[in-house]
Amino acid sequence: MRTDLRYKLTLAAIIAVSILLLSFLSLFLMFSSTLLIGLIPVFIFLGAFILTFILGFVPFMKDHMWLSISAAALLSLLAAYIIHLLI
Amino acid sequence: MTFGKRLKLSLLAGCLCTLLGSGLLLFLIPSIRTTALAILITCAVVFGLALLLVFLLEGKSSKIRVPVFTALVVVAVLAVSCVIIYNFGNSMVYHPAFDEEAYEELTEMKSSAVELSADGLSGWRIPAASVVDDKPRSVILYFGGNGENSARKVLNILNNDELSFLYDRCDFIFIDYPSYGLSEGTVSESALRDYALRAYDIAVSLDTTASVTVFSYSLGNGPAVYLASREEADISNLVLLAPYNSGLDLFNNYVDIFHGPFALLASYRMPVYSYASDVTCPVTIIASADDEIIPIESSRALFSELSQSNCNFITVEGVLHNDFMSDEQTLNSLRTAIGG
Numbered sequence: 422m423r424t425d426l427r428y429k430l431t432l433a434a435i436i437a438v439s440i441l442l443l444s445f446l447s448l449f450l451m452f453s454s455t456l457l458i459g460l461i462p463v464f465i466f467l468g469a470f471i472l473t474f475i476l477g478f479v480p481f482m483k484d485h486m487w488l489s490i491s492a493a494a495l496l497s498l499l500a501a502y503i504i505h506l507l508i
Numbered sequence: 509m510t511f512g513k514r515l516k517l518s519l520l521a522g523c524l525c526t527l528l529g530s531g532l533l534l535f536l537i538p539s540i541r542t543t544a545l546a547i548l549i550t551c552a553v554v555f556g557l558a559l560l561l562v563f564l565l566e567g568k569s570s571k572i573r574v575p576v577f578t579a580l581v582v583v584a585v586l587a588v589s590c591v592i593i594y595n596f597g598n599s600m601v602y603h604p605a606f607d608e609e610a611y612e613e614l615t616e617m618k619s620s621a622v623e624l625s626a627d628g629l630s631g632w633r634i635p636a637a638s639v640v641d642d643k644p645r646s647v648i649l650y651f652g653g654n655g656e657n658s659a660r661k662v663l664n665i666l667n668n669d670e671l672s673f674l675y676d677r678c679d680f681i682f683i684d685y686p687s688y689g690l691s692e693g694t695v696s697e698s699a700l701r702d703y704a705l706r707a708y709d710i711a712v713s714l715d716t717t718a719s720v721t722v723f724s725y726s727l728g729n730g731p732a733v734y735l736a737s738r739e740e741a742d743i744s745n746l747v748l749l750a751p752y753n754s755g756l757d758l759f760n761n762y763v764d765i766f767h768g769p770f771a772l773l774a775s776y777r778m779p780v781y782s783y784a785s786d787v788t789c790p791v792t793i794i795a796s797a798d799d800e801i802i803p804i805e806s807s808r809a810l811f812s813e814l815s816q817s818n819c820n821f822i823t824v825e826g827v828l829h830n831d832f833m834s835d836e837q838t839l840n841s842l843r844t845a846i847g848g
Contacts, residue, residue, distance in 0.1 A: 429562040436581060437555035442523060444547045444588045445530045451596060452540055462530040469525030474518040486514070490521040497525035501532040 461504060468500070469493040543595035547588055554584040590773055597759060597775040601727065602695045603655045604687040610659035611689075621662050624683065626710050629703065630690035631658040631683030633714075634665065634675040644718035646678040646744070648846060649711045651704070651728025657689045658682040671833070673843050674723075679716070683707040697730075697755065697776050704731035708741050719744040721846060725832065726750050726802065730778035733810075737786035746791045747845045749832055752802045753781050753809035761803055784813035791819040792845035794838055801829035820845070 446462050453459035476482040476489035534544040558580060565573045614621050614632060622633045639645045652661055661682050665671045674680045685703055686693030693699060711720055722743050724732030729751035736743045752758055755778035759766045766774045791814055795807035804823065811821045822845075824837040832838045 429559060432562055433555050433558035436558045436577070436584070437551045438523070438527065440554055440581070440584050440588055441547065441551040442527055443585075444551070444592065445527065445534060445544070448534060448540060448543060448547070448592060449530055451592070452537075452599070461533065462526045465529040466522040466526040470518050470522035473521035474514065477514040477518065486517045490517065490524065493521045493525050494528055497529035498532055501529040502536070505533055505536040 458508060465497050465500060469497055472496070539599045540595075542598075543592060546591045546595060550584070550587050550591055554580070554587075557584075593773045594775050597773070600762070601654055601755075601758065601776045602685075602687075604685070604695060605655075605657055606689050607657050607660040610657075610663045614659050614663055617666070620666050624681065624710060625690070626713070627706050628692040629683050629686070629706055629710065631681065631707075631710075632662040634662060634680040636678050637672070637676050639677060642716060644716055646719045646721055647711050647714070647717045648674060648678055648680045648721050648723050649707060650680065650682040651707075651722065651724035651732040652682060652685075653726035653728060656682075656725075658684045659689060670839060673839075673846065678721070678846075679714070681707075681711050683710055697778055700727075700731040700778070701734050704735035705738065705741070708735055712742075721745040721747065723747045723842075723846065724749065724751070726829070730755060730780050733780045733783045733787060734778075736789055736791075737783035743789045745846070746787065746789050747842065748791065748793045748807075748810075749838070749842070750795055750799055750802045750807065750829060751780065751793055751810050752778075752806045753813070754779050754806070757806040757809075758802065761801065761806075780810055781813045784810060785815075787814060789818070792822065792841070793819070794822045794824060794832070794841050794845070796824045796827035796829075796832070796838075798826050799829045 449462055450459045453461075472493050473486070473489050476492075477486060482489050531544065531548075534540050558577075561576060561580060565576060615623070620634065622635065624631045624633050635641070636645045650661070652658075662680070665674055665680065683703075683706075684691040685695050686699045687695045708720065711717055720741075720743055722732045722736060722745070724747070726749070729748050732746065732748065733751070735741050736746045755776040756766050756771055756774055758776065759774045771777060793807055793811050793814075795802075795804045797804050799807075808821070811819060822841045824832075824835060824841065827835045827838060
């Protein structure tokens with residue numbers, strides 16, 4: 422087993438965040454009145470994935486992937502707030 | 509940057525954004541906020557435990573590490589499931605709402621209905637139509653269903669001649685549950701018991717109240733039977749429409765798993781049966797064989813707990829849970845039971 426602190430933190434975070442993500446997804450499906458609303462997290466995932474992946478081809482972003490991840494995170498928060506206002 | 513690394517980072521971004529976006533959405537919905545917060549706390553505990561285990565199992569073989577981490581994940585998933593089920597029950601049972609449109613309409617009809625407000629609770633009273641203003645009269649204290657609020661209910665009664673027997677010779681009072689309508693507080697099982705006593709105090713504090721008839725429907729049957737079982741409450745008549753024997757019956761009617769230790773997962777367990785033996789006033793139970801929310805067996809079980817000498821059980825046929833107040837058989841039974 423690797424002994425560095427970063428590895429330990431990552432391992433613990435992967436377990437906790439995976440459970441958190443699954444819980445939020447199941448909450449969405451349980452409380453949503455329609456399947457379309459229940460699938461909002463899936464749409465957010467696809468949007469963020471495609472955006473980050475495409476930005477990875479832009480020369481500047483290629484070396485600053487964390488910038489595009491941060492941009493995607495901010496956009497997802499904005500999208501969530503707009504969805505909240507719409508539904 | 510390699511294609512593999514770009515793919516990995518994009519997946520990471522997708523997961524992070526899903527977590528942030530759906531998390532924010534869940535926190536913005538008031539009825540789910542508590543559940544989302546409880547899940548967040550559970551996952552923070554899981555993170556702490558996982559970190560502790562990583563340190564404790566450092567240098568141990570994978571034969572030990574794999575089962576321990578698997579157990580942690582299973583326990584964490586179970587814990588989160590319990591949190592979700594418990595909170596989902598809450599949002600299934602309680603539907604607090606304030607009907608602004610009905611409230612404003614009633615406010616304009618001042619002569620027909622009077623707003624009541626005391627002790628953090630709020631509701632409406634329809635004064636008896638055929639009784640002189642200050643003459644003592646009986647009061648019907650209504651305990652509504654989980655989706656009802658006083659303004660809409662009172663407006664519906666006033667607009668429906670078929671229901672005029674509810675306020676013809678007696679006052680009709682409906683006080684909103686905590687967090688419903690303009691009532692303050694948070695609704696819960698214990699808050700409903702407390703509410704029943706406070707609503708009764710409001711009814712008897714009126715100068716014109718001579719006696720109190722309690723009429724309850726669906727969720728309201730729990731606090732209504734609790735009130736009737738209390739020595740300090742002098743109830744002349746108890747009319748239960750679609751009552752249940754225990755709050756657990758409501759849950760088990762959806763998914764039949766809330767037995768034994770699993771009963772603790774139900775957020776509303778109101779043991780109505782345990783109050784029934786202390787009820788001394790005459791009781792009328794009206795239940796439908798076709799009620800899809802509260803099975804008639806649950807109403808019958810409650811009937812068997814009540815003193816049989818002054819209890820009457822009326823079965824109506826072909827009536828769904830939300831259709832009682834528009835069903836002729838039910839209304840005739842109610843007229844007889846309430847004495848309208």
